[in-house]
Amino acid sequence: MAAIRIAVVGMGKIARDQHLPSIARNADFDLVASVSPRDPGVDGIANFTSLDALLAEGPAIDAIALCTPPQVRYELASMALARRVHVFLEKPPGATLAEVDALETQAAETGTTLFAGWHSRFAAGVAPAKAWLADKRIERVSIVWREDVRVWHPGQAWIWEPGGLGVFDPGINALSIATEILPQPFFLTSATLSTPANRAAPIAADLAFRTAAGAPVTMDLDWRQTGPQSWDIVVETDAGTLSLAKGGAVLTLPSGTVHNDDEEYPGLYTRFAALVRDGRSDVDTTPFTLVADAFLRGTRNSVEAFDD
Protein backbone atom coordinates (compact mmCIF):
# COMPACT_ATOMS: atom_id res chain seq x y z
CA MET A 1 0.00 0.00 0.00
CA ALA A 2 1.32 3.45 -0.91
CA ALA A 3 2.23 5.77 1.95
CA ILE A 4 -0.53 8.13 3.12
CA ARG A 5 0.33 11.62 1.91
CA ILE A 6 -0.32 13.83 4.92
CA ALA A 7 -0.32 17.56 5.69
CA VAL A 8 -0.07 18.99 9.21
CA VAL A 9 -2.43 21.93 9.72
CA GLY A 10 -1.66 24.30 12.61
CA MET A 11 2.08 24.42 13.24
CA GLY A 12 2.05 25.14 16.98
CA LYS A 13 3.94 23.54 19.82
CA ILE A 14 2.18 20.17 19.70
CA ALA A 15 2.70 19.84 15.93
CA ARG A 16 6.45 20.42 16.19
CA ASP A 17 7.03 18.54 19.45
CA GLN A 18 4.93 15.46 18.67
CA HIS A 19 3.28 15.20 15.24
CA LEU A 20 6.27 15.86 12.99
CA PRO A 21 8.62 13.37 14.75
CA SER A 22 5.88 10.69 14.88
CA ILE A 23 5.08 11.09 11.18
CA ALA A 24 8.79 11.05 10.30
CA ARG A 25 9.36 7.64 11.92
CA ASN A 26 6.18 6.00 10.56
CA ALA A 27 6.64 4.44 7.09
CA ASP A 28 2.86 4.49 6.51
CA PHE A 29 2.97 8.29 6.18
CA ASP A 30 4.68 10.70 3.84
CA LEU A 31 4.66 14.32 5.07
CA VAL A 32 4.01 16.47 1.98
CA ALA A 33 2.82 19.85 3.28
CA SER A 34 2.22 22.10 6.26
CA VAL A 35 -0.36 24.82 6.79
CA SER A 36 0.04 27.79 9.10
CA PRO A 37 -1.00 31.42 8.72
CA ARG A 38 2.23 32.66 10.30
CA ASP A 39 4.73 29.86 10.87
CA PRO A 40 7.62 29.65 8.36
CA GLY A 41 6.80 25.97 7.78
CA VAL A 42 8.98 22.90 7.42
CA ASP A 43 12.11 22.65 5.30
CA GLY A 44 11.85 20.42 2.26
CA ILE A 45 8.05 20.34 1.91
CA ALA A 46 5.36 22.66 0.55
CA ASN A 47 4.13 25.22 3.10
CA PHE A 48 0.82 27.09 2.84
CA THR A 49 -0.86 29.84 4.79
CA SER A 50 -4.31 28.23 4.54
CA LEU A 51 -5.89 24.83 3.92
CA ASP A 52 -7.84 26.47 1.08
CA ALA A 53 -4.58 27.29 -0.65
CA LEU A 54 -3.16 23.81 -0.12
CA LEU A 55 -6.30 22.17 -1.54
CA ALA A 56 -6.33 24.58 -4.51
CA GLU A 57 -2.64 24.51 -5.42
CA GLY A 58 -1.55 21.01 -4.39
CA PRO A 59 0.44 18.81 -3.81
CA ALA A 60 -2.13 16.01 -3.62
CA ILE A 61 -2.86 14.85 -0.09
CA ASP A 62 -4.72 11.87 1.37
CA ALA A 63 -4.97 13.06 4.96
CA ILE A 64 -4.50 15.97 7.33
CA ALA A 65 -3.60 16.16 11.02
CA LEU A 66 -5.52 19.10 12.54
CA CYS A 67 -3.46 20.72 15.28
CA THR A 68 -5.08 24.15 15.30
CA PRO A 69 -6.89 25.52 18.35
CA PRO A 70 -10.29 23.80 18.62
CA GLN A 71 -12.30 26.96 17.91
CA VAL A 72 -11.47 26.88 14.18
CA ARG A 73 -11.27 23.14 13.68
CA TYR A 74 -14.77 22.38 12.39
CA GLU A 75 -14.49 24.47 9.22
CA LEU A 76 -11.15 22.94 8.31
CA ALA A 77 -12.19 19.36 9.06
CA SER A 78 -15.42 19.75 7.13
CA MET A 79 -13.59 21.22 4.13
CA ALA A 80 -11.18 18.28 4.13
CA LEU A 81 -13.89 15.61 4.51
CA ALA A 82 -15.84 17.20 1.64
CA ARG A 83 -12.76 16.45 -0.55
CA ARG A 84 -12.52 12.91 0.91
CA VAL A 85 -9.34 13.79 2.73
CA HIS A 86 -8.99 11.74 5.94
CA VAL A 87 -8.81 13.78 9.15
CA PHE A 88 -6.95 13.22 12.41
CA LEU A 89 -8.29 15.60 15.06
CA GLU A 90 -6.02 16.60 17.93
CA LYS A 91 -7.76 16.66 21.32
CA PRO A 92 -10.22 18.10 22.15
CA PRO A 93 -11.89 17.13 18.84
CA GLY A 94 -13.77 20.44 18.52
CA ALA A 95 -15.12 23.46 20.30
CA THR A 96 -18.56 21.87 20.75
CA LEU A 97 -19.95 18.36 20.94
CA ALA A 98 -22.56 18.95 18.25
CA GLU A 99 -19.97 19.94 15.65
CA VAL A 100 -18.01 16.73 16.28
CA ASP A 101 -21.24 14.76 15.84
CA ALA A 102 -21.80 16.61 12.54
CA LEU A 103 -18.25 15.76 11.38
CA GLU A 104 -18.80 12.11 12.27
CA THR A 105 -21.94 12.09 10.13
CA GLN A 106 -20.09 13.81 7.27
CA ALA A 107 -17.24 11.28 7.45
CA ALA A 108 -19.71 8.40 7.24
CA GLU A 109 -21.54 10.00 4.31
CA THR A 110 -18.33 10.62 2.37
CA GLY A 111 -16.68 7.31 3.22
CA THR A 112 -13.73 9.14 4.75
CA THR A 113 -11.81 8.35 7.94
CA LEU A 114 -12.29 10.66 10.94
CA PHE A 115 -10.09 9.95 13.96
CA ALA A 116 -10.58 11.80 17.23
CA GLY A 117 -7.23 11.09 18.86
CA TRP A 118 -6.72 10.90 22.63
CA HIS A 119 -2.96 10.72 23.02
CA SER A 120 -2.98 9.84 26.73
CA ARG A 121 -4.77 6.58 25.94
CA PHE A 122 -1.52 5.47 24.25
CA ALA A 123 0.58 6.08 27.37
CA ALA A 124 2.52 2.94 28.35
CA GLY A 125 0.45 1.97 31.40
CA VAL A 126 -3.03 2.43 29.99
CA ALA A 127 -3.60 -0.81 28.05
CA PRO A 128 -2.29 -3.05 30.89
CA ALA A 129 -4.30 -1.00 33.44
CA LYS A 130 -7.47 -1.57 31.41
CA ALA A 131 -6.76 -5.29 31.17
CA TRP A 132 -6.14 -5.60 34.93
CA LEU A 133 -9.30 -3.64 35.88
CA ALA A 134 -11.62 -5.50 33.50
CA ASP A 135 -12.77 -8.05 36.10
CA LYS A 136 -12.31 -6.00 39.30
CA ARG A 137 -14.96 -4.28 41.42
CA ILE A 138 -14.18 -0.56 41.55
CA GLU A 139 -14.45 0.91 45.05
CA ARG A 140 -13.02 4.39 44.66
CA VAL A 141 -11.12 6.43 42.07
CA SER A 142 -8.98 9.51 42.65
CA ILE A 143 -7.68 11.65 39.79
CA VAL A 144 -5.16 14.38 40.58
CA TRP A 145 -3.94 16.48 37.67
CA ARG A 146 -1.94 19.47 38.91
CA GLU A 147 0.48 21.27 36.64
CA ASP A 148 2.02 24.66 35.98
CA VAL A 149 0.20 26.33 33.08
CA ARG A 150 3.13 28.73 32.59
CA VAL A 151 5.37 25.76 31.76
CA TRP A 152 2.97 23.77 29.59
CA HIS A 153 0.90 26.45 27.83
CA PRO A 154 3.09 29.56 27.75
CA GLY A 155 1.26 32.50 26.18
CA GLN A 156 -1.49 30.34 24.61
CA ALA A 157 -4.29 32.92 24.65
CA TRP A 158 -6.82 30.64 22.86
CA ILE A 159 -6.82 28.17 25.73
CA TRP A 160 -8.38 30.82 28.00
CA GLU A 161 -11.03 31.89 25.48
CA PRO A 162 -14.57 30.46 25.32
CA GLY A 163 -14.21 27.04 23.69
CA GLY A 164 -10.64 26.75 24.91
CA LEU A 165 -11.43 24.66 28.03
CA GLY A 166 -8.81 26.16 30.38
CA VAL A 167 -7.58 23.59 32.91
CA PHE A 168 -9.80 21.00 31.24
CA ASP A 169 -7.35 21.01 28.34
CA PRO A 170 -4.99 18.80 30.39
CA GLY A 171 -7.92 17.49 32.45
CA ILE A 172 -9.49 15.91 29.39
CA ASN A 173 -6.34 13.77 29.08
CA ALA A 174 -7.05 12.32 32.53
CA LEU A 175 -10.66 11.74 31.54
CA SER A 176 -9.58 10.04 28.32
CA ILE A 177 -7.57 7.57 30.40
CA ALA A 178 -10.23 7.04 33.07
CA THR A 179 -12.97 6.40 30.49
CA GLU A 180 -10.64 3.91 28.77
CA ILE A 181 -9.52 1.88 31.79
CA LEU A 182 -12.61 1.78 34.04
CA PRO A 183 -14.96 -1.11 33.26
CA GLN A 184 -18.08 1.07 33.82
CA PRO A 185 -19.20 4.49 32.66
CA PHE A 186 -19.15 7.33 35.17
CA PHE A 187 -20.79 10.73 35.25
CA LEU A 188 -20.69 14.02 37.09
CA THR A 189 -22.56 14.60 40.34
CA SER A 190 -21.09 17.99 41.29
CA ALA A 191 -18.32 20.37 40.30
CA THR A 192 -16.82 23.69 41.24
CA LEU A 193 -15.00 25.60 38.50
CA SER A 194 -12.62 28.38 39.52
CA THR A 195 -12.08 31.01 36.85
CA PRO A 196 -9.61 33.91 37.02
CA ALA A 197 -11.36 37.29 37.11
CA ASN A 198 -9.74 38.28 33.80
CA ARG A 199 -10.30 35.02 31.88
CA ALA A 200 -13.20 33.03 30.38
CA ALA A 201 -11.97 29.53 31.20
CA PRO A 202 -11.25 27.86 34.55
CA ILE A 203 -7.78 27.61 36.09
CA ALA A 204 -8.84 24.93 38.59
CA ALA A 205 -11.76 22.58 39.23
CA ASP A 206 -12.93 20.13 41.88
CA LEU A 207 -15.19 17.44 40.47
CA ALA A 208 -17.15 14.54 41.86
CA PHE A 209 -18.38 11.73 39.63
CA ARG A 210 -19.87 8.33 40.34
CA THR A 211 -19.69 5.16 38.33
CA ALA A 212 -22.90 3.50 37.16
CA ALA A 213 -22.38 1.02 40.04
CA GLY A 214 -22.15 3.87 42.55
CA ALA A 215 -18.39 4.09 43.23
CA PRO A 216 -17.13 7.63 43.85
CA VAL A 217 -14.65 9.21 41.41
CA THR A 218 -13.00 12.46 42.51
CA MET A 219 -10.97 14.76 40.29
CA ASP A 220 -8.69 17.58 41.38
CA LEU A 221 -7.55 19.81 38.51
CA ASP A 222 -5.23 22.74 39.09
CA TRP A 223 -3.08 24.80 36.77
CA ARG A 224 -1.37 26.73 39.57
CA GLN A 225 0.99 23.94 40.64
CA THR A 226 4.64 24.94 40.81
CA GLY A 227 7.40 22.50 41.73
CA PRO A 228 6.62 18.79 41.27
CA GLN A 229 3.76 18.14 38.85
CA SER A 230 1.04 15.52 39.43
CA TRP A 231 -0.73 13.45 36.79
CA ASP A 232 -1.98 10.55 38.86
CA ILE A 233 -4.95 8.18 38.79
CA VAL A 234 -5.47 5.80 41.72
CA VAL A 235 -8.13 3.08 41.52
CA GLU A 236 -9.04 1.14 44.66
CA THR A 237 -10.59 -2.24 43.89
CA ASP A 238 -11.66 -5.42 45.63
CA ALA A 239 -8.27 -6.88 44.60
CA GLY A 240 -6.06 -4.04 45.78
CA THR A 241 -4.94 -0.67 44.46
CA LEU A 242 -3.88 0.30 40.96
CA SER A 243 -1.99 3.51 40.36
CA LEU A 244 -1.11 5.21 37.12
CA ALA A 245 1.49 7.95 37.51
CA LYS A 246 3.17 10.44 35.16
CA GLY A 247 0.11 10.80 32.94
CA GLY A 248 -0.37 7.08 32.41
CA ALA A 249 3.28 6.19 31.77
CA VAL A 250 3.99 4.31 35.01
CA LEU A 251 1.61 1.61 36.19
CA THR A 252 1.79 0.09 39.65
CA LEU A 253 -0.30 -2.96 40.53
CA PRO A 254 -0.37 -4.93 43.82
CA SER A 255 2.15 -7.25 42.15
CA GLY A 256 4.62 -4.44 41.40
CA THR A 257 5.42 -1.75 38.87
CA VAL A 258 5.10 -2.42 35.14
CA HIS A 259 7.49 -0.63 32.82
CA ASN A 260 6.87 -0.23 29.10
CA ASP A 261 8.09 2.18 26.48
CA ASP A 262 5.93 5.25 26.07
CA GLU A 263 4.21 5.39 22.69
CA GLU A 264 1.66 8.21 22.83
CA TYR A 265 1.94 9.99 19.46
CA PRO A 266 3.60 7.10 17.60
CA GLY A 267 0.67 4.98 18.85
CA LEU A 268 -1.84 7.52 17.57
CA TYR A 269 -0.30 7.47 14.09
CA THR A 270 -0.19 3.67 14.02
CA ARG A 271 -3.90 3.72 14.86
CA PHE A 272 -4.70 6.43 12.27
CA ALA A 273 -2.93 4.44 9.52
CA ALA A 274 -4.94 1.32 10.46
CA LEU A 275 -8.22 3.26 10.36
CA VAL A 276 -7.43 4.73 6.92
CA ARG A 277 -6.40 1.32 5.61
CA ASP A 278 -9.60 -0.30 6.94
CA GLY A 279 -11.89 2.54 5.82
CA ARG A 280 -13.17 3.16 9.35
CA SER A 281 -13.59 6.10 11.74
CA ASP A 282 -12.99 6.31 15.51
CA VAL A 283 -14.76 9.21 17.20
CA ASP A 284 -15.20 8.62 20.93
CA THR A 285 -16.55 11.84 22.45
CA THR A 286 -16.98 10.47 25.99
CA PRO A 287 -14.14 12.51 27.58
CA PHE A 288 -15.46 15.67 25.91
CA THR A 289 -19.01 14.91 27.10
CA LEU A 290 -17.78 14.76 30.70
CA VAL A 291 -16.10 18.14 30.30
CA ALA A 292 -19.25 19.67 28.79
CA ASP A 293 -21.20 18.25 31.74
CA ALA A 294 -18.82 19.99 34.15
CA PHE A 295 -19.47 23.33 32.44
CA LEU A 296 -23.21 22.58 32.31
CA ARG A 297 -23.66 21.54 35.90
CA GLY A 298 -20.68 23.05 37.73
CA THR A 299 -20.83 25.91 40.18
CA ARG A 300 -18.62 28.84 39.18
CA ASN A 301 -16.45 30.96 41.37
CA SER A 302 -14.15 33.79 40.50
CA VAL A 303 -10.52 33.67 41.63
CA GLU A 304 -7.42 35.87 41.37
CA ALA A 305 -6.66 37.22 37.92
CA PHE A 306 -4.06 35.28 35.93
CA ASP A 307 -1.42 36.80 33.68
CA ASP A 308 1.23 34.96 31.70
Next chain:
Amino acid sequence: MAAIRIAVVGMGKIARDQHLPSIARNADFDLVASVSPRDPGVDGIANFTSLDALLAEGPAIDAIALCTPPQVRYELASMALARRVHVFLEKPPGATLAEVDALETQAAETGTTLFAGWHSRFAAGVAPAKAWLADKRIERVSIVWREDVRVWHPGQAWIWEPGGLGVFDPGINALSIATEILPQPFFLTSATLSTPANRAAPIAADLAFRTAAGAPVTMDLDWRQTGPQSWDIVVETDAGTLSLAKGGAVLTLPSGTVHNDDEEYPGLYTRFAALVRDGRSDVDTTPFTLVADAFLRGTRNSVEAFDD
Protein backbone atom coordinates in the same frame (compact mmCIF):
# COMPACT_ATOMS: atom_id res chain seq x y z
CA MET B 1 -52.77 -6.10 25.69
CA ALA B 2 -53.25 -5.20 29.36
CA ALA B 3 -53.00 -1.53 30.28
CA ILE B 4 -49.56 -0.33 31.37
CA ARG B 5 -49.64 0.20 35.15
CA ILE B 6 -47.89 3.53 35.66
CA ALA B 7 -46.76 5.65 38.60
CA VAL B 8 -46.02 9.36 38.36
CA VAL B 9 -42.90 10.32 40.32
CA GLY B 10 -42.51 13.99 41.29
CA MET B 11 -45.90 15.62 41.75
CA GLY B 12 -45.04 19.16 40.75
CA LYS B 13 -46.77 21.57 38.41
CA ILE B 14 -46.02 19.67 35.18
CA ALA B 15 -47.24 16.37 36.64
CA ARG B 16 -50.60 17.84 37.68
CA ASP B 17 -51.09 20.15 34.69
CA GLN B 18 -50.08 17.69 31.96
CA HIS B 19 -49.17 14.14 32.95
CA LEU B 20 -52.22 13.20 35.02
CA PRO B 21 -54.80 14.42 32.47
CA SER B 22 -52.93 12.77 29.57
CA ILE B 23 -52.67 9.44 31.41
CA ALA B 24 -56.36 9.66 32.39
CA ARG B 25 -57.53 9.92 28.80
CA ASN B 26 -55.19 7.22 27.39
CA ALA B 27 -56.65 3.69 27.61
CA ASP B 28 -53.17 2.17 27.25
CA PHE B 29 -52.30 3.38 30.77
CA ASP B 30 -53.66 2.71 34.23
CA LEU B 31 -52.46 5.18 36.87
CA VAL B 32 -51.81 3.12 40.02
CA ALA B 33 -49.54 5.25 42.22
CA SER B 34 -47.86 8.59 42.79
CA VAL B 35 -44.59 9.41 44.51
CA SER B 36 -43.76 12.70 46.18
CA PRO B 37 -41.86 13.51 49.37
CA ARG B 38 -44.34 16.26 50.33
CA ASP B 39 -47.34 16.35 48.02
CA PRO B 40 -50.55 14.80 49.42
CA GLY B 41 -50.88 12.66 46.31
CA VAL B 42 -53.83 11.74 44.12
CA ASP B 43 -57.25 10.61 45.37
CA GLY B 44 -58.12 7.00 44.71
CA ILE B 45 -54.59 5.66 44.15
CA ALA B 46 -51.66 4.62 46.34
CA ASN B 47 -49.35 7.52 47.24
CA PHE B 48 -45.78 7.13 48.46
CA THR B 49 -43.08 9.47 49.75
CA SER B 50 -40.30 7.69 47.84
CA LEU B 51 -39.83 5.40 44.84
CA ASP B 52 -38.02 2.99 47.19
CA ALA B 53 -41.20 2.67 49.25
CA LEU B 54 -43.39 2.17 46.19
CA LEU B 55 -41.09 -0.56 44.81
CA ALA B 56 -40.90 -2.27 48.22
CA GLU B 57 -44.58 -2.10 49.21
CA GLY B 58 -46.38 -2.26 45.85
CA PRO B 59 -48.78 -2.03 44.03
CA ALA B 60 -47.06 -3.66 41.05
CA ILE B 61 -46.07 -1.17 38.31
CA ASP B 62 -44.86 -1.55 34.74
CA ALA B 63 -43.69 2.01 34.16
CA ILE B 64 -42.95 5.36 35.76
CA ALA B 65 -43.12 8.91 34.48
CA LEU B 66 -40.25 10.88 36.06
CA CYS B 67 -41.31 14.48 36.64
CA THR B 68 -38.83 15.39 39.39
CA PRO B 69 -36.23 18.12 38.94
CA PRO B 70 -33.41 16.78 36.72
CA GLN B 71 -30.79 16.85 39.48
CA VAL B 72 -32.24 13.74 41.19
CA ARG B 73 -33.52 11.91 38.15
CA TYR B 74 -30.63 9.52 37.44
CA GLU B 75 -30.87 7.59 40.73
CA LEU B 76 -34.61 7.12 40.34
CA ALA B 77 -34.46 6.11 36.69
CA SER B 78 -31.61 3.69 37.31
CA MET B 79 -33.48 2.11 40.26
CA ALA B 80 -36.55 1.63 38.06
CA LEU B 81 -34.64 0.20 35.08
CA ALA B 82 -32.84 -2.25 37.41
CA ARG B 83 -36.34 -3.64 38.24
CA ARG B 84 -37.27 -3.67 34.53
CA VAL B 85 -39.73 -0.85 35.05
CA HIS B 86 -40.08 1.28 31.88
CA VAL B 87 -39.14 4.94 32.29
CA PHE B 88 -40.50 8.10 30.68
CA LEU B 89 -38.14 11.01 31.40
CA GLU B 90 -39.53 14.53 31.41
CA LYS B 91 -37.29 17.08 29.70
CA PRO B 92 -34.43 17.69 30.18
CA PRO B 93 -33.67 13.96 30.47
CA GLY B 94 -31.05 14.45 33.21
CA ALA B 95 -28.65 16.82 34.87
CA THR B 96 -25.76 15.68 32.68
CA LEU B 97 -25.33 14.12 29.26
CA ALA B 98 -23.17 11.26 30.51
CA GLU B 99 -25.81 10.05 32.98
CA VAL B 100 -28.40 9.90 30.20
CA ASP B 101 -25.95 7.88 28.10
CA ALA B 102 -25.50 5.53 31.08
CA LEU B 103 -29.28 5.14 31.44
CA GLU B 104 -29.59 4.36 27.74
CA THR B 105 -26.99 1.62 28.14
CA GLN B 106 -28.77 0.26 31.21
CA ALA B 107 -32.13 0.21 29.40
CA ALA B 108 -30.59 -1.74 26.54
CA GLU B 109 -28.93 -4.21 28.92
CA THR B 110 -32.14 -4.82 30.87
CA GLY B 111 -34.46 -4.92 27.86
CA THR B 112 -36.49 -2.05 29.32
CA THR B 113 -37.97 0.97 27.53
CA LEU B 114 -36.39 4.37 28.17
CA PHE B 115 -38.14 7.35 26.60
CA ALA B 116 -36.63 10.83 26.71
CA GLY B 117 -39.71 12.90 25.95
CA TRP B 118 -39.58 16.28 24.21
CA HIS B 119 -43.13 17.56 24.51
CA SER B 120 -42.73 20.48 22.11
CA ARG B 121 -42.04 18.05 19.28
CA PHE B 122 -45.69 17.02 19.59
CA ALA B 123 -47.00 20.56 19.13
CA ALA B 124 -49.50 20.72 16.27
CA GLY B 125 -47.31 22.49 13.72
CA VAL B 126 -44.11 20.50 14.15
CA ALA B 127 -44.77 17.38 12.04
CA PRO B 128 -46.15 19.37 9.03
CA ALA B 129 -43.26 21.86 9.38
CA LYS B 130 -40.76 19.00 9.23
CA ALA B 131 -42.46 17.53 6.18
CA TRP B 132 -42.49 20.89 4.37
CA LEU B 133 -38.82 21.65 5.14
CA ALA B 134 -37.51 18.21 4.15
CA ASP B 135 -36.67 19.20 0.55
CA LYS B 136 -35.99 22.94 1.04
CA ARG B 137 -32.67 24.77 1.17
CA ILE B 138 -32.38 26.53 4.53
CA GLU B 139 -31.16 30.11 4.22
CA ARG B 140 -31.62 31.50 7.72
CA VAL B 141 -33.32 30.51 10.98
CA SER B 142 -34.43 32.79 13.81
CA ILE B 143 -35.57 31.43 17.17
CA VAL B 144 -37.09 33.89 19.66
CA TRP B 145 -38.18 32.45 23.00
CA ARG B 146 -39.04 35.22 25.44
CA GLU B 147 -41.27 34.57 28.43
CA ASP B 148 -41.91 35.72 31.98
CA VAL B 149 -40.24 33.33 34.42
CA ARG B 150 -42.45 34.60 37.25
CA VAL B 151 -45.51 33.33 35.37
CA TRP B 152 -44.14 29.99 34.16
CA HIS B 153 -41.76 28.93 36.93
CA PRO B 154 -42.99 30.64 40.08
CA GLY B 155 -40.74 29.92 43.06
CA GLN B 156 -38.99 26.94 41.37
CA ALA B 157 -35.63 27.22 43.15
CA TRP B 158 -34.18 24.09 41.51
CA ILE B 159 -34.35 25.66 38.06
CA TRP B 160 -31.76 28.26 39.13
CA GLU B 161 -29.39 25.76 40.73
CA PRO B 162 -26.42 24.10 38.94
CA GLY B 163 -27.94 21.44 36.69
CA GLY B 164 -31.22 23.38 36.52
CA LEU B 165 -30.52 25.08 33.16
CA GLY B 166 -32.19 28.44 33.90
CA VAL B 167 -33.62 30.02 30.74
CA PHE B 168 -32.50 26.94 28.81
CA ASP B 169 -35.31 25.03 30.51
CA PRO B 170 -37.78 26.64 28.07
CA GLY B 171 -35.02 27.17 25.50
CA ILE B 172 -34.48 23.43 25.18
CA ASN B 173 -38.09 23.18 23.97
CA ALA B 174 -37.22 25.47 21.07
CA LEU B 175 -34.11 23.40 20.36
CA SER B 176 -36.14 20.19 20.47
CA ILE B 177 -38.36 21.63 17.72
CA ALA B 178 -35.52 23.05 15.63
CA THR B 179 -33.55 19.79 15.72
CA GLU B 180 -36.71 17.95 14.67
CA ILE B 181 -37.80 20.12 11.75
CA LEU B 182 -34.52 21.22 10.15
CA PRO B 183 -33.21 18.79 7.55
CA GLN B 184 -29.59 19.28 8.68
CA PRO B 185 -27.79 19.27 12.02
CA PHE B 186 -26.63 22.60 13.43
CA PHE B 187 -24.15 23.55 16.11
CA LEU B 188 -23.05 26.47 18.22
CA THR B 189 -20.58 29.06 16.99
CA SER B 190 -20.90 31.61 19.80
CA ALA B 191 -23.05 32.39 22.81
CA THR B 192 -23.43 34.92 25.58
CA LEU B 193 -25.10 33.73 28.78
CA SER B 194 -26.44 36.36 31.19
CA THR B 195 -26.69 35.15 34.77
CA PRO B 196 -28.23 37.09 37.69
CA ALA B 197 -25.63 38.00 40.31
CA ASN B 198 -27.46 35.91 42.93
CA ARG B 199 -28.14 32.81 40.80
CA ALA B 200 -26.18 29.92 39.22
CA ALA B 201 -28.16 29.62 35.98
CA PRO B 202 -28.71 32.13 33.14
CA ILE B 203 -31.81 34.32 32.86
CA ALA B 204 -31.10 35.20 29.22
CA ALA B 205 -28.88 34.07 26.36
CA ASP B 206 -27.95 35.14 22.84
CA LEU B 207 -26.78 32.26 20.71
CA ALA B 208 -25.46 31.82 17.19
CA PHE B 209 -25.43 28.45 15.49
CA ARG B 210 -24.80 27.35 11.93
CA THR B 211 -26.16 24.41 10.04
CA ALA B 212 -23.77 21.87 8.53
CA ALA B 213 -24.44 23.59 5.17
CA GLY B 214 -23.47 26.96 6.63
CA ALA B 215 -26.85 28.66 7.16
CA PRO B 216 -27.00 30.92 10.24
CA VAL B 217 -29.35 30.05 13.11
CA THR B 218 -29.85 32.72 15.78
CA MET B 219 -31.53 32.19 19.13
CA ASP B 220 -32.76 34.87 21.53
CA LEU B 221 -33.71 33.50 24.95
CA ASP B 222 -35.03 35.76 27.67
CA TRP B 223 -36.92 35.10 30.88
CA ARG B 224 -37.52 38.78 31.65
CA GLN B 225 -40.32 39.27 29.11
CA THR B 226 -43.47 40.80 30.55
CA GLY B 227 -46.61 41.40 28.48
CA PRO B 228 -46.93 39.38 25.25
CA GLN B 229 -44.83 36.20 25.28
CA SER B 230 -42.87 34.96 22.24
CA TRP B 231 -42.19 31.35 21.28
CA ASP B 232 -41.43 31.74 17.58
CA ILE B 233 -39.27 29.96 15.02
CA VAL B 234 -38.91 31.48 11.55
CA VAL B 235 -37.17 29.54 8.79
CA GLU B 236 -36.28 31.31 5.54
CA THR B 237 -35.85 28.91 2.63
CA ASP B 238 -35.38 28.94 -1.13
CA ALA B 239 -39.16 28.36 -1.37
CA GLY B 240 -40.29 31.09 1.00
CA THR B 241 -40.67 31.53 4.73
CA LEU B 242 -42.04 29.10 7.30
CA SER B 243 -43.06 30.33 10.72
CA LEU B 244 -44.00 28.36 13.80
CA ALA B 245 -45.65 30.45 16.50
CA LYS B 246 -46.96 29.80 20.00
CA GLY B 247 -44.35 27.16 20.76
CA GLY B 248 -44.98 25.13 17.62
CA ALA B 249 -48.79 25.19 17.75
CA VAL B 250 -49.41 27.52 14.80
CA LEU B 251 -47.69 26.86 11.49
CA THR B 252 -47.69 29.39 8.66
CA LEU B 253 -46.37 28.43 5.23
CA PRO B 254 -46.27 30.55 2.05
CA SER B 255 -49.57 28.85 1.16
CA GLY B 256 -51.29 29.94 4.40
CA THR B 257 -51.75 28.94 8.00
CA VAL B 258 -52.26 25.31 8.99
CA HIS B 259 -54.46 24.58 11.99
CA ASN B 260 -54.39 21.28 13.87
CA ASP B 261 -55.32 20.25 17.37
CA ASP B 262 -52.52 20.51 19.87
CA GLU B 263 -51.41 17.12 21.18
CA GLU B 264 -48.24 17.66 23.19
CA TYR B 265 -48.59 15.46 26.28
CA PRO B 266 -51.25 13.15 24.82
CA GLY B 267 -48.85 12.65 21.90
CA LEU B 268 -45.99 11.83 24.29
CA TYR B 269 -48.07 9.16 26.02
CA THR B 270 -49.19 7.65 22.71
CA ARG B 271 -45.53 7.41 21.77
CA PHE B 272 -44.49 5.96 25.14
CA ALA B 273 -47.16 3.25 24.89
CA ALA B 274 -45.96 2.32 21.40
CA LEU B 275 -42.34 2.10 22.59
CA VAL B 276 -43.26 -0.15 25.53
CA ARG B 277 -45.39 -2.35 23.27
CA ASP B 278 -42.57 -2.66 20.72
CA GLY B 279 -39.82 -3.15 23.32
CA ARG B 280 -37.85 -0.15 22.10
CA SER B 281 -36.24 2.98 23.58
CA ASP B 282 -36.11 6.54 22.21
CA VAL B 283 -33.36 8.68 23.71
CA ASP B 284 -32.46 11.62 21.49
CA THR B 285 -30.07 13.85 23.43
CA THR B 286 -29.42 16.32 20.59
CA PRO B 287 -31.29 19.27 22.19
CA PHE B 288 -29.47 18.67 25.48
CA THR B 289 -26.11 18.47 23.67
CA LEU B 290 -26.71 21.91 22.17
CA VAL B 291 -27.46 23.32 25.63
CA ALA B 292 -24.32 21.73 27.09
CA ASP B 293 -22.35 23.25 24.21
CA ALA B 294 -23.73 26.70 25.11
CA PHE B 295 -22.50 26.31 28.69
CA LEU B 296 -19.19 24.89 27.44
CA ARG B 297 -18.42 27.54 24.87
CA GLY B 298 -20.53 30.53 25.90
CA THR B 299 -19.21 33.78 27.31
CA ARG B 300 -20.68 34.63 30.71
CA ASN B 301 -21.79 37.95 31.98
CA SER B 302 -23.36 38.88 35.27
CA VAL B 303 -26.64 40.82 35.29
CA GLU B 304 -29.02 42.28 37.86
CA ALA B 305 -29.98 39.96 40.72
CA PHE B 306 -33.29 38.15 40.30
CA ASP B 307 -35.78 37.47 43.10
CA ASP B 308 -39.12 35.74 42.80
